[in-house]
Amino acid sequence: EAGVTQSPTHLIKTRGQQATLRCSPISGHTSVYWYQQALGLGLQFLLWYDEGEERNRGNFPPRFSGRQFPNYSSELNVNALELEDSALYLCASGYSGNTIYFGEGSWLTVV
Amino acid sequence: AQSVTQLDSHVSVSEGTPVLLRCNYSSSYSPSLFWYVQHPNKGLQLLLKYTSAATLVKGINGFEAEFKKSETSFHLTKPSAHMSDAAEYFCVVSDRNQGGKLIFGQGTELSVKP
Numbered sequence: 074e075a076g077v078t079q080s081p082t083h084l085i086k087t088r089g090q091q092a093t094l095r096c097s098p099i100s101g102h103t104s105v106y107w108y109q110q111a112l113g114l115g116l117q118f119l120l121w122y123d124e125g126e127e128r129n130r131g132n133f134p135p136r137f138s139g140r141q142f143p144n145y146s147s148e149l150n151v152n153a154l155e156l157e158d159s160a161l162y163l164c165a166s167g168y169s170g171n172t173i174y175f176g177e178g179s180w181l182t183v184v
Numbered sequence: 185a186q187s188v189t190q191l192d193s194h195v196s197v198s199e200g201t202p203v204l205l206r207c208n209y210s211s212s213y214s215p216s217l218f219w220y221v222q223h224p225n226k227g228l229q230l231l232l233k234y235t236s237a238a239t240l241v242k243g244i245n246g247f248e249a250e251f252k253k254s255e256t257s258f259h260l261t262k263p264s265a266h267m268s269d270a271a272e273y274f275c276v277v278s279d280r281n282q283g284g285k286l287i288f289g290q291g292t293e294l295s296v297k298p
Contacts, residue, residue: 104284106285106286108286115288115290115291116274116288116291118285118286118287121282121285128282129282129285163227163228165228165286167284171284172218172230172233173278173284173286174230175220175227175228175229175230176227177226177227178226178227
């Protein structure tokens with residue numbers, strides 16, 4: 074069975090541009106979570122989607138947004154990129170509050 | 185509010201010696217607790233989980249953790265370290281009031297010396 078898959082693996086953008094990251098959950102999982110892992114800041118919760126709805130968001134500005142599609146895949150959009158947005162973005166999926174499984178992450182570098 | 189505190193930011197052991205990574209939790213109800221491992225430039229891999237069944241939980245790669253309610257601890261142990269165990273380890277609590285959203289500790293970097 075396929076795990077959580079994320080794309081792209083690496084992404085380089087310039088300041089002010091937009092970045093889009095994608096995530097496919099494990100089959101049967103309806104929840105998708107996004108986390109940011111920036112150097113020195115640990116793992117920060119970004120967004121939680123379930124059944125196509127945004128259920129919760131962390132302490133991030135509105136330029137971080139996303140959506141969940143009918144097939145439960147998800148994308149994370151980061152607008153007006155800043156240098157501090159450079160980080161590993163991890164997607165995770167789960168079902169009904171059970172164990173959450175992570176993908177390998179997408180490295181975003183803003184130059 | 186739920187939270188976890190990892191008591192050591194860095195632990196160094198010699199290959200073949202025991203590993204102890206410490207974690208204390210705070211929760212207003214019976215928590216779901218996890219340990220995840222992150223190898224360099226990789227995503228997070230689930231090591232083990234506690235969900236109010238047996239208090240001694242066995243995970244992958246010889247790791248285990250014991251839930252101690254009286255001490256609010258969930259320490260991770262392994263009898264004999266291997267070089268491949270060198271990684272970052274995260275103690276995590278699940279907030280079931282928020283759909284199982286995970287709350288991470290700050291991580292413990294484990295180094296294994298030959």
